[in-house]
Amino acid sequence: MQVTKSVYIVSGASYDLLGNVYAIRGERGVALVDSGESVAAPVIEASLARWGMDGLPVTHLFLTHGHMDHAGCAAYFQKKGAKIAVQEGDAHWLREGGFQADRTPYGEGWIYPPCEPDIVFREKQTLEFEEFRLKAYPLPGHTDGSTFYEMEDIRERTEDTPGRTILFTGDTFSFDRERDEDHIVLCWKGSPDYDPVRVRKSLEAACQMFSPDVILSGHGMPLLANGNEIIRAAARKFLDTYR
Numbered sequence: 001m002q003v004t005k006s007v008y009i010v011s012g013a014s015y016d017l018l019g020n021v022y023a024i025r026g027e028r029g030v031a032l033v034d035s036g037e038s039v040a041a042p043v044i045e046a047s048l049a050r051w052g053m054d055g056l057p058v059t060h061l062f063l064t065h066g067h068m069d070h071a072g073c074a075a076y077f078q079k080k081g082a083k084i085a086v087q088e089g090d091a092h093w094l095r096e097g098g099f100q101a102d103r104t105p106y107g108e109g110w111i112y113p114p115c116e117p118d119i120v121f122r123e124k125q126t127l128e129f130e131e132f133r134l135k136a137y138p139l140p141g142h143t144d145g146s147t148f149y150e151m152e153d154i155r156e157r158t159e160d161t162p163g164r165t166i167l168f169t170g171d172t173f174s175f176d177r178e179r180d181e182d183h184i185v186l187c188w189k190g191s192p193d194y195d196p197v198r199v200r201k202s203l204e205a206a207c208q209m210f211s212p213d214v215i216l217s218g219h220g221m222p223l224l225a226n227g228n229e230i231i232r233a234a235a236r237k238f239l240d241t242y243r
């Protein structure tokens with residue numbers, strides 16, 4: 001489904017699968033933000049075809065983190081020519097193929113085909129995809145390498161206004177209007193590298209740094225209004241819940 005002029009949801013909750021996958025449509029190719037579970041590949045391909053992108057190569061995959069429900073199809077798209085980008089703290093998940101059975105109570109359900117990431121960044125960095133610029137902000141806590149990506153949808157520019165600002169938040173917080181009173185779903189705490197102190201710092205930093213028009217989270221639904229309020233609500237909820 002299309003959420004802005006350049007961005008589509010191509011797998012995830014709307015397709016009865018775990019982990020939202022977003023496609024950015026360029027002129028000559030497609031970039032994905034996250035790739036869902038390893039079983040999501042045919043759904044992603046079918047969605048790209050439905051929206052007329054089957055003739056375009058997937059050239060980039062920007063990962064918000066290395067969990068199975070986000071990096072599950074990284075090896076699949078790398079084999080088809082995509083460059084895989086991930087923050088350094090989570091690169092090892094890709095090399096190892098997720099949680100090995102001895103590191104999690106979830107066993108083999110949390111593993112996926114491994115791959116060697118092509119772009120490993122450590123600090124805030126601008127990653128380019130055709131005419132788009134994705135600013136990658138390492139915001140650890142959910143995992144060591146959790147990252148937000150901020151992007152302007154340049155196709156939404158008018159003479160008077162810039163294009164809408166989109167913030168991809170991964171799992172640090174998700175928005176779901178139909179769940180919980182305040183519509184915020186805080187991140188899963190079960191990762192071996194989960195660190196609540198870092199989540200708090202990351203959410204506080206996010207409140208200072210971002211004023212998005214659109215929030216696209218790792219789970220839940222797209223948020224096309226009130227992005228500023230929702231970021232602050234997420235930080236408040238975290239402080240209230242995990243103090």
Ligand SMILES: [Fe+2]
Pocket residue numbers: 065067142171188
């Ligand atoms: Fe996650």
